[in-house]
Amino acid sequence: MIHLLRSVTRSFACLFLCLCMTAQAQKPPIQLAMIEGMSGPFANTGEAVLRNLVWAIERVNARGGVSTAEGRRLLVLNRYDSKGQNEEALTSLRAAIDAGAQYVLQGNSSANAAVLMDAIQKHNDRDVQKRVLFLNYSAVDPALTQDKCNFWHFRFDAHADMRMTALMQVLKQDAKLKSVYLIGQDYSFGQAVLREAKQQLSTLRPDIQVAGDELHPMGRVKDFLPYASKIKASGAQAVITGNWGNDLTLLVKAAKEVGFDGKFYTFYGNALGAPAAMGDAGVGKVLAVAEWMPNVPGTESIKFYQAFKQRFEKPAEDYVHLRMQLMMEALVQAIEKAGTSEPLAVALQLEKADVSLGGQRGKMRAQDHQFQQPLVVSMMAKQGGGDVPFDVEGSGYGFKTVKQFKATEVELPSSCKMVRPAS
Secondary structure, rough: OHHHHHHHHHHHHHHHHHHHHHHHOOOOOOEEEEEEEEEEEEHHEEEEEEEHHHHHHHHHHHOOEEEEEOEEEEEEEEEOOOOOHHHHHHHHHHHHHOOOEEEEEOOOHHHHHHHHHHHHHHHHHHHHHOOOOEOOOOOOOHHHOOOOOOOOOOOOOOOOHHHHHHHHHHOOOOOOOEEEEEEEEEHHHHHHHHHHOOOOOOOOOOOOOOEEEEEOOOOOOOHHHHHHHHHHHHHHOOOEEEOOOOHHHHHHHHHHHHHHOEEEEEEOOOOHHHHHHHHHHHHHOEEEEEEOOOOOOOOOHHHHHHHHHHOOOOOOHHHOHHHHHHHHHHHHHHHHHHOOOOOHHHHHHOOOOOEOOOOOOEEEOEEEEEEOOOOEEEEEOOOOOOOOOOOOOOOOEEEEEEEOHHHHHHOOOOOOOOOOOOO
């Protein structure tokens, strides 16, 4: 009889444990919606983002998900193709909210980011029970955390003026440089880059002549040879550009074809085909600024990059953003401190985020929801040696560190007047 009771007790205990585990597994996941251009001229940048976010979420879920007052919950990412268009982005936002998303992730267009911010603000004012947060990983028009700042928007990339500050600290040391050509995409971000370049040049190197100042249609130019020919004919010794995606790759390729042998000071010249397009012509001449690059010194940084390469082995998939990983860690940290995934409660904790990964530490600034983190300027070089152990996309070319900046060295004041919700 005693053995029977023990057996029954064990059976009930096992049943109870199984039910608890089932209940745990059945807790609804926290839904994230990536709204990005997955088709069209910048599809490769959308795919690169997707890989980064998938990897970040996989790591969170592998450790059991996110701890809340209801128990542990997994993260799930749903992707929506905006085609890089504002109207498509808004349509995607409505679909994501209807599907239960609490967090919207976007970045590969400051124009898209601006319309999403406005739409999210209106939605959150109208429907407080279904509020959403906007996590921005790449849209770097400074206005998004300055005059247009928004409580529901958090930016995890350094904005254009911060990136330009880092680039200019390197450019100003080039005593031989006497003329530059400014070229960018004709929308808010591209305009902001050229505006800030001119302002900083006038302050730091007033002796440098601006040989050209030009904006071109975004994502619509198939042949950059006319632009490259003008750059060469101007006599400029360097190009400053915020171009990204195919608009950058095609530009540097055209520059090589016309024989332009000057430098390129870029925001995004370190991947997505640009190094391969330049080849030897880019060695020692193409510079890029980012929050992190694979050849940044440090054991933690190397381990981080090697882990990404183990997950995504194909050379074409080689484009990892540490800031996107920090963004996900900051979101998890905020949810766990709030004890809930409810957006307002999470936003109040996300304002205080302080996270580290891969040897990089970043903090969110509550005043304007602008993430503060170190930046690095690197120069294109052939793979090899201690400075360039890793190449880019199997091209045989990598980037070696020229100068690293502490977060405080590139932190800039903000004109943001944050309007906070009453409840």
